Amino acid sequence: MNTLLNLKASAALxxxxxxxxxxxxVFLHGGYDSYNVLVPTSSTEYADYRATRSNLALPATGTGxxxxxxxxxxxxxxxxxxxxxxxxxxxxxxxxxxxxxxVGALVEPSTVSEFWNQSTNGKRYPLALFSHSDQTQxxxxxxxxxxxxxxxxxxxxxxxxxxxxxxxxxxxxISLAGYNMMQVGExxxxxxxxxxxxxxxxxxxxxSGRFRVQNDALRDLCSQTHRNLYEQAFADQVKDSIDLSRAxxxxxxNSQVTTSFATNNSLAQNLRSIAKTIGARQALGxxxxxxxxxxxxxxxHQELLANQAYMLPQLDAAFQGFHxxxxxxxxxxxxxxxxxxxxxxTLRSNGRGTDHAWGGNHMIMGGPVDGGKIYGQYPIIRFNxxxxxxxxxxxxxxxxxxxxxxxxxxxxxxxISELSTILPNLTNFYxxxxxxxxxxxxxxx
Amino acid sequence: xxxxxxxxxxxxxIIGIAVxxxxxxxxxxxxxxxxxxxxxxxAPADSDLHTRQPRNEENPxxxxxxxxxxxxxxxxxxxxxxxDGNAVEDLRIVSNALASFHLAVKNDDLPTGSNRHLMDxxxxxxxxxxxxxxxxxxxLNADGEIVDRxxxxxxxxxxxxxxxxxxxxxxxxxxxTDDDLTSGPAANPVTETAHHP
Numbered sequence: 001m002n003t004l005l006n007l008k009a010s011a012a013l014x015x016x017x018x019x020x021x022x023x024x025x026v027f028l029h030g031g032y033d034s035y036n037v038l039v040p041t042s043s044t045e046y047a048d049y050r051a052t053r054s055n056l057a058l059p060a061t062g063t064g065x066x067x068x069x070x071x072x073x074x075x076x077x078x079x080x081x082x083x084x085x086x087x088x089x090x091x092x093x094x095x096x097x098x099x100x101x102x103v104g105a106l107v108e109p110s111t112v113s114e115f116w117n118q119s120t121n122g123k124r125y126p127l128a129l130f131s132h133s134d135q136t137q138x139x140x141x142x143x144x145x146x147x148x149x150x151x152x153x154x155x156x157x158x159x160x161x162x163x164x165x166x167x168x169x170x171x172x173x174i175s176l177a178g179y180n181m182m183q184v185g186e187x188x189x190x191x192x193x194x195x196x197x198x199x200x201x202x203x204x205x206x207x208s209g210r211f212r213v214q215n216d217a218l219r220d221l222c223s224q225t226h227r228n229l230y231e232q233a234f235a236d237q238v239k240d241s242i243d244l245s246r247a248x249x250x251x252x253x254n255s256q257v258t259t260s261f262a263t264n265n266s267l268a269q270n271l272r273s274i275a276k277t278i279g280a281r282q283a284l285g286x287x288x289x290x291x292x293x294x295x296x297x298x299x300x301h302q303e304l305l306a307n308q309a310y311m312l313p314q315l316d317a318a319f320q321g322f323h324x325x326x327x328x329x330x331x332x333x334x335x336x337x338x339x340x341x342x343x344x345x346t347l348r349s350n351g352r353g354t355d356h357a358w359g360g361n362h363m364i365m366g367g368p369v370d371g372g373k374i375y376g377q378y379p380i381i382r383f384n385x386x387x388x389x390x391x392x393x394x395x396x397x398x399x400x401x402x403x404x405x406x407x408x409x410x411x412x413x414x415x416i417s418e419l420s421t422i423l424p425n426l427t428n429f430y431x432x433x434x435x436x437x438x439x440x441x442x443x444x445x
Numbered sequence: 446x447x448x449x450x451x452x453x454x455x456x457x458x459i460i461g462i463a464v465x466x467x468x469x470x471x472x473x474x475x476x477x478x479x480x481x482x483x484x485x486x487x488a489p490a491d492s493d494l495h496t497r498q499p500r501n502e503e504n505p506x507x508x509x510x511x512x513x514x515x516x517x518x519x520x521x522x523x524x525x526x527x528x529d530g531n532a533v534e535d536l537r538i539v540s541n542a543l544a545s546f547h548l549a550v551k552n553d554d555l556p557t558g559s560n561r562h563l564m565d566x567x568x569x570x571x572x573x574x575x576x577x578x579x580x581x582x583x584x585l586n587a588d589g590e591i592v593d594r595x596x597x598x599x600x601x602x603x604x605x606x607x608x609x610x611x612x613x614x615x616x617x618x619x620x621x622t623d624d625d626l627t628s629g630p631a632a633n634p635v636t637e638t639a640h641h642p
Contacts, residue, residue: 029635030634030635030636119570119571119572127606128603128605128606129562130559130562130603131603131604131605131606131609132603132604132605132635133604133605133606133608134603134605134606296635297636299634299635299636300634301602301620301621301634302621302634350600350620350621351619351620351621351622352620352621352622353621355559355600355602356602356603390559390561391559391560391561391562392559394559
């Protein structure tokens with residue numbers, strides 16, 4: 001597999017000297033209720049929304065009303081966003097951010113009827129639908145029909161592209177949330193950091209003080225020659241890790257971002273750390289990077305309205321700050337930020353919140369994005385609508401994660417002909433022979 | 446001697462005819478509830494599902510006497526909702542049934558999430574055809590959902606395939622309130638920022 005991917009890397013795009021590109025995945029863990037984030041406001045559709053969501057429906061007018069969007073590609077249909085997202089609304093209306101509707105994990109296209117007759121029609125579906133951990137894994141591997149022997153889609157991409165695109169010991173994938181499956185490859189893994197920079201073996205943060213003494217001591221130990229090959233290999237690994245962490249830390253510390261980020265906002269602080277890392281790209285010798293950050297706590301079975309009223313403004317401020325920082329660094333056109341979440345939530349209120357469902361709406365932000373548009377198919381917010389599989393408004397996705405990710409990794413540098421190597425189920429939804437990307441939110445190939 | 450032998454033969458013939466007649470009567474005339482509803486091993490037909498109303502709150506034992514003969518699998522819900530049980534024990538029964546189903550349907554996948562999906566699977570809509578609950582269980586409502594002793598459908602909170610919490614709305618019939626009954630921590634929302642399986 002390694003040889004195969006390396007061979008394929010030779011066919012991949014080898015970046016020009018100043019061609020830097022980064023993907024930033026903001027994973028909204030818990031399953032965020034995206035049908036109160038992007039809300040239909042046309043009279044008939046809003047009436048359906050209002051009746052269906054009952055006590056959880058946002059008002060169309062007055063205090064706490066949805067903020068109207070100027071949507072360029074939904075003639076006859078109007079939409080708004082949650083009142084906690086005024087900056088996201090501004091980014092959308094200025095063409096810098098787009099929504100993708102009713103996207104979720106799928107193995108192949110399906111109708112509701114086919115879903116309910118899957119035991120006889122042979123259609124395949126994601127394993128353990130509506131389960132947190134399984135659906136998280138599916139979003140991160142994009143192989144939802146399997147649980148074993150698989151790695152993440154960004155990991156597979158790093159296996160293919162890293163050697164050809166990055167002249168650095170630093171991994172292409174960088175996580176600000178510890179372990180995640182998305183960034184694990186067969187031959188590559190991720191570099192772990194946090195809002196304060198790189199994580200170190202003997203301590204966090206500062207490159208001076210007692211942690212530096214501890215690191216120096218450990219490095220000296222590992223610099224000894226060992227007779228046993230395994231001991232030598234382990235010592236080399238640890239020493240390389242210390243050196244890489246130190247080099248990364250120095251570059252990160254020297255990277256200046258003056259944009260202000262909210263200090264009591266974990267997502268904002270993580271995005272600031274990513275911005276500083278992007279600012280250090282030349283010192284680090286990298287041209288392709290994938291960042292993974294988690295903003296969790298969206299499992300809103302209860303107090304949905306209050307929780308979203310608190311959490312969405314945090315996301316709103318973080319996105320605006322990240323936008324401003326990327327503009328400051330001159331890389332707005334080189335970075336695409338996108339949201340993921342293991343599933344969306346039921347249309348039906350359980351009285352205080354909503355429960356696990358399937359397809360939902362996501363945000364894509366960046367200079368390369370043809371923003372101000374809603375891509376995919378925004379569903380009818382009504383029980384027993386054509387995409388409702390029942391059980392309280394669980395919407396069968398109309399766009400697969402594979403199409404979503406294919407659009408992103410195609411822009412990132414994976415040739416169209418190699419997309420299905422990274423996303424094996426993609427050809428169930430999209431023909432790589434087409435000259436256009438699967439969805440179109442990043443229009444130019 | 447010969448007449449006696451003849452009499453015996455007549456007697457045996459009469460008894461045989463009587464037995465055959467009884468069996469014929471049993472098949473054609475006796476009430477439906479005294480006949481096997483399905484050949485053993487048959488999965489329930491769609492028309493069999495969702496036809497029974499849940500136990501009447503004023504008469505909580507209604508329906509208990511009309512249960513059918515054995516199903517394919519085992520009747521994991523036999524004691525669910527019985528008059529001498531209790532709501533906590535009911536949740537334990539459901540949790541055990543989930544665990545049993547996961548073990549029994551090894552190469553299939555136990556659907557997770559909605560009550561209806563789970564109960565459909567447990568009624569036999571799975572590749573193995575294994576049933577753990579009767580299609581006419583009195584605690585299934587018209588939508589095919591298993592309900593608690595107060596008539597509210599249970600909620601299944603799927604952390605993972607094999608870690609599914611069960612929640613009853615309790616006496617107030619409102620989910621996610623203080624009187625809810627739960628099968629354990631998995632029944633609560635995910636609050637940590639864990640992001641990997």
